[in-house]
Amino acid sequence: MKIIEELLEHNRDFVESKGYERFATDKYPDKKIAIVSCMDTRLVELIPAALGLRNGDVKIIKNAGATITNPFDSTMRSLLIAVYELGVNEIMVIGHTGCGVQGMDATEMLHLMKERGVSQEHISLMEHCGINLREWLHGFEDTDEAIRETVDLISHHPLMPPEGVNVQGFVMETATGALRRIKEKTE
Numbered sequence: 001m002k003i004i005e006e007l008l009e010h011n012r013d014f015v016e017s018k019g020y021e022r023f024a025t026d027k028y029p030d031k032k033i034a035i036v037s038c039m040d041t042r043l044v045e046l047i048p049a050a051l052g053l054r055n056g057d058v059k060i061i062k063n064a065g066a067t068i069t070n071p072f073d074s075t076m077r078s079l080l081i082a083v084y085e086l087g088v089n090e091i092m093v094i095g096h097t098g099c100g101v102q103g104m105d106a107t108e109m110l111h112l113m114k115e116r117g118v119s120q121e122h123i124s125l126m127e128h129c130g131i132n133l134r135e136w137l138h139g140f141e142d143t144d145e146a147i148r149e150t151v152d153l154i155s156h157h158p159l160m161p162p163e164g165v166n167v168q169g170f171v172m173e174t175a176t177g178a179l180r181r182i183k184e185k186t187e
Contacts, residue, residue, distance in 0.1 A: 027086065035093075036093045036150070047094060088165075091166070095147040097171065143171055147169040
């Protein structure tokens with residue numbers, strides 16, 4: 001808990017010195033774009049730097065793996081809000097090399113939960129409520145395919161406008177920031 005106190009102290013100094021003034025903007029993204037990216041710590045500053053983005057340019061939505069696991073999850077909800085309420089007309093889905101979600105094992109995750117004190121009773125309750133924890137906690141095997149599936153889900157979501165929103169997928173090289181475009185799957 002010591003880190004939280006250090007962060008709060010920094011925050012007090014930041015506000016007192018008016019450090020916030022250089023970040024002033026409004027809620028509408030200047031570039032009319034939303035980016036779905038992974039929550040990986042290596043990307044926090046890398047994505048904005050590699051794309052030349054400044055505060056106020058884009059909406060960035062982060063989650064584990066830069067993927068959408070359910071058409072009604074919070075990432076999809078955020079994208080719909082970005083499109084309809086904030087004027088977004090382009091969406092980039094940016095996965096990355098060396099992602100921790102790639103190859104993630106749901107059985108191991110459940111084991112770790114139990115080690116940290118989550119009871120089997122709580123796990124069983126979730127499963128009884130219709131949550132397939134092994135599916136929900138499972139990672140992906142292929143980053144390109146995971147990003148491709150997320151782009152497809154966004155593009156074909158029944159609540160996304162059928163025209164006027166450009167959705168594209170990319171994989172970022174974590175060491176350099178280089179982007180590689182993910183091609184649509186050809187049948």
